Amino acid sequence: MSDDSRSSDEGGGVERPRPQYGEYATAEEQRARIQRPEVTEALDAGVAPQPQPQPQAAPVADAPAGFVAPATRGARVDRIVTFGLLFYGLFSVVTTIVQLLNFPEYAERGAQMLGVTATFTNLSAGYVWGAAAALVYGVGWLLTAVFTWRRLRRGRVAFWIPLVGFVATALIAGICVTMALVGDATFMSAILDSVPN
Template sequence: MSDDSGVPAPGAERPRPQFGEYATPEEQRARIQRPEVTEALEAGVAPQPERESPAAAKAPVALAAPATGGARVDRIVTFGLLFYGLFSVVTTIVQLLNFPEYAERGAQMLGVTATFTNLSAGYVWGAAASLVYGVGWLLTAVFTWRRLRRGRIAFWVPLVGFVATALVAGVCVTMALVGDAQFMSAILDSVPN
């Protein structure tokens, strides 16, 4: 029991601590994440206030701790890009595996009637481009997943992965097209001077 002053009566049990009064120094260090403060208090010295570096003082708070809503939007956009990329990669792989038809359809979109005749090179380079697209998407997905697990912004990873993969696959497609002189001649002849 206690009187009106809040002081416990002699023989009365002390009230249970509510704010960590009985915490050990180790528990205090773990909770405050600033061991130098606990060490200073144990030595009987007033702790120094935490100083910010000039860069930290100028940094906007929003960059230091991303908002939960922003992280949610990043995840939605990232997964949307990955799923769109997967759909695009699968449909492109199917088209590239029949490279002569793929090349002729591309020529038709340019308004040119041309027949792709270098079939062996077309199938080899088409398969290589397909492999590049598949591996590129897998690497992009793995790298994206790792960034998301670490809580980092990741929407840019599928975009960069697409650009890098498309450049390498484009080289493969170009190699196949350049390997057919008649086809390239028909394409180049249709270009206005």
């Protein structure tokens, strides 16, 4: 039998010419030829068409622990801003901790910025509350870094976490500093007397 002919009809033994217009094509083959012209060329050349790539699904909230979302332009910008804020926060926290551990000098320098010359005398309370504020800053930065890293690994926007972490940490540390300052009545009266009425 030649390539130009097919098997005979079941009934009569008459040979039919090979189909040229897709009479025997399945519905999927017909759809593929209509939607993708390169499939037509592949089928005409006797090559199986390659499957069409499927679009990537967006990452889901409960992605596995090691899942890293594909980096888009927005994700890259978010990562750069987030890491910039974390590194700036780390530098700020380290310098603040060093100052808080010598609380009397820290308090007197703050008074000088207000234009007041005063000596901090409640040393024991100053060192205790200064160390507490330093601890708050250190733990606050570590927790902020952990939450930020976890959110980045899930492929979510994370730049706001260092900002919220800074505000929350500064508020709690500020309470510790205030407790130390209020414990020195002489120092506080010198500062309050300098405030214009």
